[in-house]
Amino acid sequence: MMSQVDSLNAKNEVSELLDKSLTSASINSLDPVFRIIRDEVVSPRGQLLILKSGIFDPVLFQASLCGIADIFSPSGVEYSKIIRKSRKALVEDGIEPPSELIKEFVKKVREYTHND
Amino acid sequence: MSLIVNYPNNLRSIAYSTDGSSMIVPPKKVFLPSSILEVKAIILGSDKVVIRGGGSGFVGGSLVNNDDSVILSTARLSEVIDLDRTRMTITVGSGMTLSSLNDFLSDYDLEFPLLPLNHSTTTVGSMVALNSSGFRSFKYKRVYDWVEGLSVVDSKGQLLEVGKLDLNNFLGMEGITGIIVSVKLKLIKRVRTRSMTFYRADNISKLVELTRRLKSDPNISSVLLFGKDSSVLLSLSNDYHLVVEFEDLSGEIKGSNYLEKYSLVLDVHDSLVSKGYSRVVDPKIFLDKVSIITEFLESNHVPHFFEFGSGTVYSYYHNDNTTYARIHYLFKNIRRLRGGITSGFGIGSLSKEFLDDVEKKLALRIKVRCDGINKFNPGVLVDFVDNKFDNPVGTFDSYDSSESVDDKVHLNVSLDSINDKMYNDMVVEKYDDYFVDNTAIEENTDGSVVDDVDGSNINFKRNFSSLKDHDKNTDDSGVDDVTG
Numbered sequence: 001m002m003s004q005v006d007s008l009n010a011k012n013e014v015s016e017l018l019d020k021s022l023t024s025a026s027i028n029s030l031d032p033v034f035r036i037i038r039d040e041v042v043s044p045r046g047q048l049l050i051l052k053s054g055i056f057d058p059v060l061f062q063a064s065l066c067g068i069a070d071i072f073s074p075s076g077v078e079y080s081k082i083i084r085k086s087r088k089a090l091v092e093d094g095i096e097p098p099s100e101l102i103k104e105f106v107k108k109v110r111e112y113t114h115n116d
Numbered sequence: 117m118s119l120i121v122n123y124p125n126n127l128r129s130i131a132y133s134t135d136g137s138s139m140i141v142p143p144k145k146v147f148l149p150s151s152i153l154e155v156k157a158i159i160l161g162s163d164k165v166v167i168r169g170g171g172s173g174f175v176g177g178s179l180v181n182n183d184d185s186v187i188l189s190t191a192r193l194s195e196v197i198d199l200d201r202t203r204m205t206i207t208v209g210s211g212m213t214l215s216s217l218n219d220f221l222s223d224y225d226l227e228f229p230l231l232p233l234n235h236s237t238t239t240v241g242s243m244v245a246l247n248s249s250g251f252r253s254f255k256y257k258r259v260y261d262w263v264e265g266l267s268v269v270d271s272k273g274q275l276l277e278v279g280k281l282d283l284n285n286f287l288g289m290e291g292i293t294g295i296i297v298s299v300k301l302k303l304i305k306r307v308r309t310r311s312m313t314f315y316r317a318d319n320i321s322k323l324v325e326l327t328r329r330l331k332s333d334p335n336i337s338s339v340l341l342f343g344k345d346s347s348v349l350l351s352l353s354n355d356y357h358l359v360v361e362f363e364d365l366s367g368e369i370k371g372s373n374y375l376e377k378y379s380l381v382l383d384v385h386d387s388l389v390s391k392g393y394s395r396v397v398d399p400k401i402f403l404d405k406v407s408i409i410t411e412f413l414e415s416n417h418v419p420h421f422f423e424f425g426s427g428t429v430y431s432y433y434h435n436d437n438t439t440y441a442r443i444h445y446l447f448k449n450i451r452r453l454r455g456g457i458t459s460g461f462g463i464g465s466l467s468k469e470f471l472d473d474v475e476k477k478l479a480l481r482i483k484v485r486c487d488g489i490n491k492f493n494p495g496v497l498v499d500f501v502d503n504k505f506d507n508p509v510g511t512f513d514s515y516d517s518s519e520s521v522d523d524k525v526h527l528n529v530s531l532d533s534i535n536d537k538m539y540n541d542m543v544v545e546k547y548d549d550y551f552v553d554n555t556a557i558e559e560n561t562d563g564s565v566v567d568d569v570d571g572s573n574i575n576f577k578r579n580f581s582s583l584k585d586h587d588k589n590t591d592d593s594g595v596d597d598v599t600g
Contacts, residue, residue: 022389022390022394023134024136024386024389024390025135025136025170025171025172025234025237026172026234026236026237026386027236028170028171028237029170029213029215029216029236029237030236035216038148038189038191038192038194038211039123039128039131039148039189039191040128040131040132040171040189041123041127041128041131042123043131045131045171046127046130046131046132047131049130049131049133049134050127050130050131053130055126055127055130057124057127059123059127074383074386074387074389074390075386075389075390076390
């Protein structure tokens with residue numbers, strides 16, 4: 001019961017943050033995950049659109065939380081905060097945290113960006 | 117490095133439902149081919165195909181407009197195919213972004229000089245499909261002048277090599293005639309010294325006159341005019357300002373100051389969009405009409421700025437129930453002044469009704485010649501109703517639609533298998549694997565030049581400090597050099 005309340009609270013907080021967030025493609029090209037995968041689903045804009053449509057999907061675990069979108073967002077969207085709160089809601093809903101595969105994925109993305 | 121990626125189609129449908137136009141139209145299916153073979157298979161296996169580059173267009177050109185359409189994203193066609201350092205040309209996949217291209221080229225002391233408004237996101241293929249201009253068209257004109265050739269997949273799934281003579285069938289046609297899969301571009305030696313100067317005047321005609329005089333200077337790459345409203349966004353005074361970029365050190369602002377201040381200029385678009393001005397149009401006019409249009413836009417409280425190479429007026433509107441009427445009124449006035457309704461954003465699905473009859477007829481002729489079955493980007497640029505179009509050139513009837521897909525192109529893979537490959541077993545290679553050995557790059561030993569001031573790095577630098585008006589240095593022209 002407690003986790004349902006926590007999940008709802010986290011989702012409401014995400015919703016409030018999204019209300020004042022504009023979606024823009026301008027930072028996609030800076031995002032390290034999008035630069036490799038090249039799929040809007042993992043882009044900052046794509047993930048905001050998914051959340052705005054009310055879907056909390058494990059794909060949100062694929063953001064690297066590098067913070068670059070927070071720095072360069074023209075409208076000051078707090079991407080990292082939104083993704084962290086969304087992940088909290090997912091976990092409270094019992095949706096698994098990253099599998100070994102996704103952990104490996106994030107590790108490799110970080111390696112790639114450090115070598116870039 | 118190998119990564120497994122598997123995204124459900126419902127997520128893709130949401131993520132690909134919009135572009136820079138703020139319209140939202142979810143597609144049923146999205147494909148991300150990473151080879152020409154996959155592009156061919158998708159074309160042959162789909163009824164209607166909407167082509168998407170960086171998804172940053174302002175006119176809805178990369179959004180579906182009917183249930184039959186699938187989206188084909190060129191994002192994974194982003195490899196460097198060939199670099200000829202002697203002839204200074206490069207062939208790249210159409211999905212490579214301009215910022216990635218210039219990042220790559222900086223290692224070879226080369227650059228692609230055009231800088232469209234959405235330069236951080238736009239792809240090479242999009243620039244060609246729109247025949248973009250941009251911030252530096254004062255010196256470098258349009259994309260047309262920089263394309264040596266294209267590879268295009270047509271509606272029959274055939275790969276065409278397009279030379280300069282046939283470029284007009286695809287360049288500026290907004291993807292309605294075929295899918296550009298790779299582009300051969302001309303390059304320039306990397307410009308290592310750039311500088312800029314702000315000029316201020318309370319009367320716009322003085323700055324227009326100054327622009328005329330600047331046209332004879334080959335070292336000037338960019339001349340932008342900011343109106344009173346948009347000058348404020350640059351933290352300048354509430355006057356008219358001319359921003360002039362030089363490809364030497366003759367400007368007043370140099371080195372790191374140049375980088376900081378030019379990035380502020382480039383960010384004006386993002387600043388306006390973040391303030392809710394999400395509808396952007398880019399009509400073009402002659403230099404002698406600038407004062408008239410400025411007066412019109414100011415009286416209607418429309419934030420705007422001019423780029424004087426292509427004569428573009430970037431004008432920004434809130435998206436509300438008055439937007440259509442206001443843009444219609446602007447275009448009507450632009451037409452009266454013998455201007456064009458777009459300079460590089462394209463017509464897309466949002467602006468096509470503003471085309472005149474001659475423009476429509478011309479676009480339709482090319483469309484019928486290259487894509488008689490209306491497979492690509494239906495609803496973009498022209499309205500083409502299947503089987504009802506009065507075909508002026510006769511190729512529509514000559515297309516044999518009874519021919520099966522398999523008969524037309526012999527592919528040893530099916531659409532489903534490509535989906536499986538793309539969605540379930542994508543192999544991502546490190547960029548290093550594609551790159552040519554760069555150990556032989558010549559180093560610039562001339563210590564006199566200012567390093568690291570090329571356009572490729574501008575995208576990644578952002579400055580939040582404000583520009584200050586410096587002491588006025590008024591010259592005889594009545595224009596103030598405010599850069600100090």
